[in-house]
Amino acid sequence: MPDSGISLPRDVCKMPDRAFLYLAITLLVINCLTLGLRWRMAGKRKRKSGGERRGIHHRNRYADNPPDFAQLASLYPSFEPYVFYSRDGCPRIDWTDFNATRELTRVLLLHDHGVNWWIPDGQLCPTVPNRLNYIHWIEDLLALDILPATRAEGDITTGFDIGTGANCIYPLLGSSVLGWKFVGSDITDIAIEWANKNVDSNPHLSNLIEIRRAGMGHGVGKSENNPILSSEGGVQLSNPGAENVGFLASSVLETEWNAKKYYDGPPVLLGSVKDGEHFDFCMCNPPFFETMEEAGLNPKTSCGGTPAEMVCSGGEHAFIKRIIEDSVTLKDRFRWYSSMVGRKLNLNILVSELWKVGATVVKTTEFVQGRTSRWGLAWSFLPVSRKISSSQKVEENNLSFMLEGLQRQHGAFHVLQYVESYLSSNGASSKLDAAAFNVDITISRNQINTILKPETCDLSNSSNNNHGEVDSLPFCLHCSTTNLALFISMFSLIFRRFLIDHSIRNDEHKLSIPKSTSLSASRATWRVSIGRF
Numbered sequence: 001m002p003d004s005g006i007s008l009p010r011d012v013c014k015m016p017d018r019a020f021l022y023l024a025i026t027l028l029v030i031n032c033l034t035l036g037l038r039w040r041m042a043g044k045r046k047r048k049s050g051g052e053r054r055g056i057h058h059r060n061r062y063a064d065n066p067p068d069f070a071q072l073a074s075l076y077p078s079f080e081p082y083v084f085y086s087r088d089g090c091p092r093i094d095w096t097d098f099n100a101t102r103e104l105t106r107v108l109l110l111h112d113h114g115v116n117w118w119i120p121d122g123q124l125c126p127t128v129p130n131r132l133n134y135i136h137w138i139e140d141l142l143a144l145d146i147l148p149a150t151r152a153e154g155d156i157t158t159g160f161d162i163g164t165g166a167n168c169i170y171p172l173l174g175s176s177v178l179g180w181k182f183v184g185s186d187i188t189d190i191a192i193e194w195a196n197k198n199v200d201s202n203p204h205l206s207n208l209i210e211i212r213r214a215g216m217g218h219g220v221g222k223s224e225n226n227p228i229l230s231s232e233g234g235v236q237l238s239n240p241g242a243e244n245v246g247f248l249a250s251s252v253l254e255t256e257w258n259a260k261k262y263y264d265g266p267p268v269l270l271g272s273v274k275d276g277e278h279f280d281f282c283m284c285n286p287p288f289f290e291t292m293e294e295a296g297l298n299p300k301t302s303c304g305g306t307p308a309e310m311v312c313s314g315g316e317h318a319f320i321k322r323i324i325e326d327s328v329t330l331k332d333r334f335r336w337y338s339s340m341v342g343r344k345l346n347l348n349i350l351v352s353e354l355w356k357v358g359a360t361v362v363k364t365t366e367f368v369q370g371r372t373s374r375w376g377l378a379w380s381f382l383p384v385s386r387k388i389s390s391s392q393k394v395e396e397n398n399l400s401f402m403l404e405g406l407q408r409q410h411g412a413f414h415v416l417q418y419v420e421s422y423l424s425s426n427g428a429s430s431k432l433d434a435a436a437f438n439v440d441i442t443i444s445r446n447q448i449n450t451i452l453k454p455e456t457c458d459l460s461n462s463s464n465n466n467h468g469e470v471d472s473l474p475f476c477l478h479c480s481t482t483n484l485a486l487f488i489s490m491f492s493l494i495f496r497r498f499l500i501d502h503s504i505r506n507d508e509h510k511l512s513i514p515k516s517t518s519l520s521a522s523r524a525t526w527r528v529s530i531g532r533f
């Protein structure tokens with residue numbers, strides 16, 4: 001009997017042929033079903049852990065048509081020596097060979113985008129399909145109508161690429177694929193020289209792209225009055241969120257944040273943006289690492305990358321934090337600020353920092369690049385329109401409300417963290433998603449009853465002083481039952497506790513509650529999520 005890979009009980013071997021055949025088929029079917037189930041579960045697990053997991057952007061031209069190495073080799077003799085055929089007959093290249101990856105990028109840019117391009121040995125070599133994902137995500141952000149338009153219709157979309165590199169990839173792709181204008185900044189001579197060469201070799205794009213040395217005393221924040229640069233030229237260490245820490249002092253995020261180092265390199269946006277300039281967006285593929293060892297240079301690929309491109313003091317966290325600080329000064333000079341982020345932990349920390357500094361909207365996405373993931377982080381300070389989409393309007397279990405009377409230093413994020421910890425301490429399962437800016441709560445009727453018990457509800461100690469400016473925060477409540485009134489009572493109580501705990505006079509606070517909700521459901525457990533809209 002050939003080795004089927006399935007071991008059978010010994011007496012099965014004595015069975016008559018037909019019985020054995022049935023058994024073998026049954027085992028095979030069970031095996032297939034199990035495999036299928038595992039496969040489906042793996043798929044589900046992936047989506048569950050990755051949230052809105054994204055691969056290649058649906059508008060990315062390589063989404064349905066990955067680069068055809070054989071065709072490229074037949075069309076471009078310079079690429080041909082790098083292509084070999086594996087045993088299964090598939091054309092491949094050696095991803096650990098820098099010359100091969102550089103030649104692939106060159107021919108892809110030429111063949112698919114009509115772009116002439118080159119970089120010197122060792123400079124960071126971009127993977128065209130990956131870089132296109134970020135461009136298309138920016139396109140998605142610009143199409144969102146939650147922010148007011150900041151330029152006249154018909155004006156060309158204009159972006160700022162922080163750290164454009166010798167490869168100048170984002171301006172070249174953004175201008176050739178979407179006709180956008182770009183300013184690309186960098187700090188090294190080699191990047192400035194080669195980015196300019198790459199622009200000059202494409203006369204059809206050169207009027208769309210300007211290469212600029214960062215921090216050369218342009219406009220806002222020029223060296224002599226740059227509010228961020230200290231007299232020693234280092235970065236002034238603002239204690240992040242100092243006035244906002246409050247009850248969060250011990251939270252994990254804060255601890256992580258405070259443990260981080262600070263960027264002390266050349267200016268980033270301040271000093272690079274000229275007086276009167278406005279941009280639709282900025283983008284950045286930052287130096288991700290603190291050391292070249294950390295960069296670890298993936299042994300499975302060779303995309304080059306010099307220390308100047310890969311490394312900065314404090315790593316990506318510090319660099320992006322610096323972009324955030326600059327954006328706080330530049331505010332609506334950019335419609336959207338954005339950056340790539342290499343680590344999920346940093347993404348969460350940066351999202352929470354953005355809410356603290358007053359961003360009006362924060363968006364994130366995941367870019368799946370082969371076996372690694374990167375994240376996109378975008379934010380704005382423009383007023384967000386409170387338009388409720390038609391799908392939200394028909395959902396009867398969605399409720400929007402305002403929490404008024406908060407002091408301005410208590411951001412909506414603080415309120416959500418308070419809700420999370422308050423409910424957790426009362427036994428409910430409560431999970432804050434910093435990126436999505438909401439808290440998911442699973443709570444039982446008994447737990448709600450305990451929270452609403454008169455002794456728990458004693459809110460009489462409310463004679464605190466109110467100081468500072470007051471503000472109001474819009475929230476949205478999504479509830480898996482129609483029993484909103486119960487939740488509103490509970491949240492009203494939690495918010496009142498928050499205000500009391502933070503020395504805000506009780507009578508200043510107001511929670512608008514709809515009149516027509518009824519208390520009827522008898523389910524044991526509900527799911528509710530509260531977030532900012």
Ligand SMILES: C[S@@+](CC[C@H](N)C(=O)[O-])C[C@H]1O[C@@H](n2cnc3c(N)ncnc32)[C@H](O)[C@@H]1O
Nearest residue numbers: 163164165186187214266267268285286287309
């Ligand atoms: C990871 S590389 C990105 C290059 C290119 N944008 C890409 O995606 O391949 C980071 C770039 O940021 C540049 N850089 C570092 N500090 C900078 C600063 N303060 N302002 C502008 N660019 C900076 C580096 O020289 C480097 O070219």
